[in-house]
Amino acid sequence: MTGALLAVPAIGFSAIFAVLRYPSFAIAGWVTLGAFAGWIANTKLGLPSYALLPVAFLAAGLIGGLVEDRSLRLLRPAGALTVAIGSIGLNIVIENIIRFFAGNDLRGFNLPLLPDWRFAGIRVGPQQVENLVMAAAIMVAVFLFLKFSRFGRGMRAVADNPDLARLKGIDPKTISFVALFLGCGLAGVGGVLIGLDTSIDPLTGYRVLLSVFAAAVLGGLGSIPGAVAGALALGIAEELALLVAPPTYRTGVGFVAILLMLTFRPRGLLGERAL
Numbered sequence: 001m002t003g004a005l006l007a008v009p010a011i012g013f014s015a016i017f018a019v020l021r022y023p024s025f026a027i028a029g030w031v032t033l034g035a036f037a038g039w040i041a042n043t044k045l046g047l048p049s050y051a052l053l054p055v056a057f058l059a060a061g062l063i064g065g066l067v068e069d070r071s072l073r074l075l076r077p078a079g080a081l082t083v084a085i086g087s088i089g090l091n092i093v094i095e096n097i098i099r100f101f102a103g104n105d106l107r108g109f110n111l112p113l114l115p116d117w118r119f120a121g122i123r124v125g126p127q128q129v130e131n132l133v134m135a136a137a138i139m140v141a142v143f144l145f146l147k148f149s150r151f152g153r154g155m156r157a158v159a160d161n162p163d164l165a166r167l168k169g170i171d172p173k174t175i176s177f178v179a180l181f182l183g184c185g186l187a188g189v190g191g192v193l194i195g196l197d198t199s200i201d202p203l204t205g206y207r208v209l210l211s212v213f214a215a216a217v218l219g220g221l222g223s224i225p226g227a228v229a230g231a232l233a234l235g236i237a238e239e240l241a242l243l244v245a246p247p248t249y250r251t252g253v254g255f256v257a258i259l260l261m262l263t264f265r266p267r268g269l270l271g272e273r274a275l
Contacts, residue, residue, distance in 0.1 A: 001128050003215075003235025004135040005193050006208065010215040010227040011142055012186030018159040018222035019179035022076070022083040026068055027187045027212065029094030031205030034060035034188020035195040036102060042109050049111065049127075050134060052192050060188020065181035067094075091206070099202040106199045131193050138189060139228060142182075146224065151178045159222060207251075211238070214254035218261050220268025229269055233257075 009031055016024045034056035041047045041055045068090065075086045116123040146152035154175045157165040166172055190212075191204060215234045219226025238253045245252075261268060 001132050001197075001235070002239055003232035004132050004139075005190065005197060006211050006215050006235055007228045007231035008135055008138055008193060009187045009190030009208070009212045010219070010231045011139065011224055012183035012190070013212055013216045014219070014222055014224055014227040015155070015179050015186070016183035017216070018224075019155055020076070020083075020176055022072075022080040022087070023213070023216075023221070024068065024087045024183065025084060025209065025213075026064070026072075026087040026090040026094065027183065028205030028209040029091040029098075030060040030064040030184040030187035031191035031194070031208060031212075032095065032098055032200070032202060033063060033191070033205075034185075035191030035200040035204050036098060037188065038192035039107055039109060039195060039200055043107075046110075049109070049130065049192075049196055052109075052196075053134060053138070053189050056188040056192040057185040060191070061181040061185025064184025064187070065177055068180050068184065069177055091209075095202050095206065102202060104201060106201050107195075108199045109196055111196065127196060131196055135193055138186070142186070142224065145182075151175070155179055155182075210251055210254040214257045217258050218268060220270045223268065223270045226268050226270035230257075233269075 009027060012030075013024065013027050016022075016027070037059035038052035038056040041052050042049070047055070068087070071090055072083050072086050075083045111127060114126045116125050117129075118124075146156060154165070154170045155178060157168065157170055158172055158175045158179075162172060165175075187205070190208075191200070194200070194204060194208060211234060212231075215231035216227050217230070218234055219228065219230030234254065234257055237257065238250050241250055241253050
């Protein structure tokens with residue numbers, strides 16, 4: 001279940017990297033933005049949990065896609081490292097804008113209180129199962145979009161060979177914005193899923209950024225199936241780490257995963273640029 005929650009923003013991170021060829025660390029800000037958009041829709045408008053996902057997707061996708069495209073476009077000719085550093089600065093700006101309007105307090109979604117289910121001594125919350133189902137549905141929808149839609153095929157073509165895609169009449173600028181819209185939107189949806197599982201504040205995205213990045217590296221940067229596989233593996237590893245280490249060291253699993261993968265298989269589990 002932890003891996004499924006990480007997989008959704010990890011797919012967004014990998015989609016942006018596959019098409020635009022830079023790691024967007026601003027994804028953390030869009031996770032937080034989507035989480036707060038969903039929280040407002042839930043607590044102010046009374047929308048149920050499943051209806052919060054399209055709200056978060058549109059809010060984070062439109063705002064994130066436009067802001068990231070306009071603010072980082074001029075940095076792209078300087079190389080991926082420069083854009084990555086710019087995305088870190090953009091994330092800091094987003095976090096502080098949200099903090100200015102929302103404050104620093106923890107906020108919880110308005111959800112019904114239901115007793116946990118017990119299976120062989122293991123406690124599972126009904127909301128966790130619902131989150132798992134929603135995350136799985138989102139992943140299936142993304143795979144169908146990439147495989148059968150016009151824009152999805154365009155993203156795959158640009159990721160594989162941008163020059164050849166341009167010769168075939170595919171507009172790289174349009175596909176770049178579609179990738180940003182999809183990636184930022186999925187990050188926002190991930191923020192809602194994380195908030196439904198715990199709570200949210202302006203640092204929600206920052207706290208999961210390392211795990212999302214580690215999942216993408218573990219699966220292979222730019223690989224959508226790899227992002228899912230990496231997130232599931234990392235989620236299981238983080239939970240199992242609690243058996244032998246205090247919870248404060250849980251995020252260290254991400255560092256270890258990145259170190260091991262870059263040392264022994266730099267391309268990740270499923271290679272790269274495989275939308």
